[in-house]
Amino acid sequence: MTTRRPRLVGLLVAVAVFVAACGGGGGDGEVSFLVFGEPEEAAAYRELVDAFEATNDDVEVDLVVAASRSDLLTRISTAIAAGSPPELFLVNYRFFGQFASKGALQPLGPFADVSPTFDLDGLYEVARDAFVWDGEQMCIPQNVSSLAVYYNADAFAAAGLDVPAADWTWAEMVEVAAAMTLDDDGDGTVEQYGLGVEPGIVRLAPFVWSEGGELFDDDAQPTGYTLDNAPAVRALQKFIDLRGGRGVIPTDEEMESERLESRFLNGRLAMFMSSRRSVPQFRSIDDFAWDVAPIPSNGQPANVLHSDAFCLTTASSNHDAAWEFVEYALGEVGAEILARTGRTVPSRITVAESSAFLDPDLPPSRSQVFLDAIPSIRPLPSLSTWPEIEDLSDVLIEEAVFDVVGGEATELISSLRTETRDAFDRGQP
Template sequence: MRKLTAMLAALVLLAGCGGAETTDTPATVRLLVFGAPEELQAYRTLVDAYAKAANGARVELVEASDRADLITRLSTSIAGGSPPDVFLMNYRFYGQFAAKNAVEPLDDRLAKSTVVKLADLYPQVTEAFQWQGRQLCLPQNVSSLAVYYNRTMFAKHGIAEPKAGWTWNDLITTATALTRNASGAIVRGTEAEGGSAKVAVYGLGVEPTLIRVAPLVWSAGGQIVDDEREPTRFTFDAAPARDALRDFVALRLAYGVVPTDEEVEAEDDETRFSNGRLAMLLSSRRVTTTFRTIKDFEWDVAPMPMYGKQQAGILHSDAYCMTSGSKAKDAAWRFMEYAIGPEGQRIIAATGRTVPSNMAVSRSPAFLDPAQPPRNAQVFLDAVPTIRRVPTISTWPEIEDVAEGILENALYRGDRLDDVIRQLDEQTRPIFARGVAP
């Protein structure tokens, strides 16, 4: 009798520890994501499909308003002891959580999984989410930077569509030819200083960020930091990084092919493109879900132009990460397996949101669907061998934030190049010094 009582007491204790999962009360998995409305709908589709496939398994989608909101929510919930079970995050931002041991290593679960094998995924993305020799997250996509362009507008003005092998000079020439006033006449260079009063359609949209400048530097054979694994500073003071930065910030004041800062504040580039007031846009795969709602014109994607002598892309990859403080780790893992397994990858790829990290799915009709734009989706797969990534040190998000403010002033205000490079160095060196490397 005493043995039976002890066994029952032990079972009660186990049931009460850490929200343990039982077959009678399956745990609800809380998944933290952010995105545009069309992106969030893609994740709702995935969650609904998982519930059907897993006999009613429950996943609660926690929707942040933007990336900053997601990081704030995640940080606050971890500090408060009630984190989500799974969160979706870009490799550039997860290091701050990995350095604090807030992300659960997945190696043991992966070794036992019959659904997900790292060998089935692109190595560029699995490596991006490895921290101190451990696999921390499961990457869902292997996107890269591409040029979205308005095919209807190109045809209207008799301009050849961009092809593989085109150059930075080709991009500038094309963007100049597509920067037009309300009468349809080309607006050149400093003539565009009048802003929206003179320019009705801009030739190009691009964010003044490190992840837009980096591919140009790499294409020219340069580096943006002194050590890609354990960086201590930027290297824009050395050619060819300096030249690439110079030509990037010339897009606004020298060529007048991108909108002013006031115009971007009033209407962001994605909206401007959707409304037919932007001919080309540099962006990753994530905008595809939004652009598939466009009805007024045809659009497609082209590869990034070569700034130097080699093709260079930059990794855009998000992954599902399990928090170490999750109280439903087994249930969270089952969802992650489904999401990264072939069926989950096919579902999310069909929404347009991702370039699947699963190599076989990325080469299947689920992604390369000729009936859905972009027709030239192969561009993203062709870019995979050229993809490089920025460092994943714990303070990289802070470094990007500081750099963005400096690059904004350079692009829109025309700050002197020497001052820009000096500011990038002086304002980020202390942040580099605080960083923890993977």
């Protein structure tokens, strides 16, 4: 079995060349803005920047696109350590704590409080609160996504299956995935898998909660995993069995050789679990119809927060100009631009409930799925050491899922608690 190495993104020291690329924003009216994403996502942010600059002659935004999330976090860490950080960067709530705990972020709450046009109360609370650190609104979220199931509607029709219902169950999803896992020529090689899901704590969490289990001893200030409750054990075993028990997801080697997004794009994956960020890529699909469904339930509605926010660095040189861009990006006009690109489930409530996001003529037609999930969304921790905890957890979950003789949930739980104990002990909430 091929096992991925931990990324340990919060601990990497590299990429000194990035300091020159960002340069701390430089002079008056210049703002460096660091993001990561696929080319389609980068195009969405470029559209936002261009629209802002067209109406703001006094501020120039230098958009810098990292190749991956780990690259993004490494670049931020390196630039902050070198004293030349970007003015702004976009980061998931699970990873901002490592910077907030070091005093590297300038709270954006005070800027919002005195803004004549921006109102924090207009944002979804679950996303807004995920970026509070030590009682302060440190960063401001642009989106409030959740986990969903993208599905190939043409493949469902060809198999004579109904598309996923709003209230479908885990067992129903697995049966559908089994029916859609096809070895057409009988040579032992699967041409189409029924389901694609990255084995990791972010994908696992909502199914533990849905089963009635808990992940941590304390959601706000966790000191470790508490997965040895019966509901959590059941959920973990169901997740592990997707590969060893039912064979409905690709093998480790197959996932290493071809990304799940690529498999869905080329029609060789019937369903794919992801957040809203996959939409810009999938809108390039011409060969088949696709849509999105809610994740299935293990008993009660539950989902996991996927939210990215604009963060302002303390050492940057142009806070006022940076806020001017954030104010635009998260206002009605900027939020609508990003919503129409498909990239975000807008954190601004009025935009999320508007045609800019819910336009049925732009896939997915079932975008309401993301809004319906918001009441059941829960965040994962934003401890200062969470990137390390997540990396360690993901490796262990992968090993359990891809164990050719079938992983055991109880063994995985023991390993998770043991291997992450030190990182939890060092974490600051």
